[in-house]
Amino acid sequence: MTISCRLTALLTCLATATLAQESTIPFAQSDPDMNAAITEARSHLDAVLSRLIGADGQVHPALNLKASLPVTHFEVENEIIWIDSLAVTEDGGFTGHLANVPSYMPGHNLGDTITFDTSQIVDWSVLADDGRMFGHYTTRVMMGQMTAAEAQQIGDLISADPMPDAWR
Template structure:
């Protein structure tokens, strides 16, 4: 069974440095929490599906809203020999159908990229997205699934930042 490697780097940006998550499966080499999920994990797969379904909303906002452009990020999968490692891209740029972002994680596996590299990707590769507005984080579908696997205090900090619903209009 393949395993999904899901990194929670967005927390580091929100907390002003890598938080000390006590119950993650392991930290990556930069100290960011990594949580492993089997590829058949129903809740994580549902979160990815919901994020993909709402990605066009995020991409429209990215093009039209300065706050989203400045604080937005997407998570995409990077295949490797044992499965897929999902990591965040920040500093997003869109030129027509061309999308790029800077890799905000240090890969655990050989995925052909290093932290800080600029990665070109297609919209259909997005498995999650987020942006911050007025102290609230929108999107972050996979992060919401990860909360029970984090130390209670760290999960509470993230819950305080997450919007009640992933989309600003209140839809799930």
């Protein structure tokens, strides 16, 4: 089985409608590069959440999360998709809006509200003051599957290093 990863990760941060319509890039669940990226992103998740979720539970609007959501589809077991407009739920999970057009979630559309828990988070994105985005560990892997023009466009939007220096 494969997982479906959205290369349209930058929609919310950029408000660029064309990126919302980009295709998915499938990866085998055993893909070592994608799994390493997910592991690395998750290794920094507690630090990111502690900095961007206030004591009152309010989530900073610069934070987006990418979650692996189970789907019932013959091609994939999970759709990995970006979620924005986040809020913390009473049980410590999250709710937010789909920031991409889902490919394998019939009945769901861009902007639909979705609920997920921390264990489903596979990546994160933080929009910096300079307009570049930190995180995007999975996006960096996906760039190897893109055309040179797509990879350049994405590369221009994400930070050279996924972690801010101040967070190390």
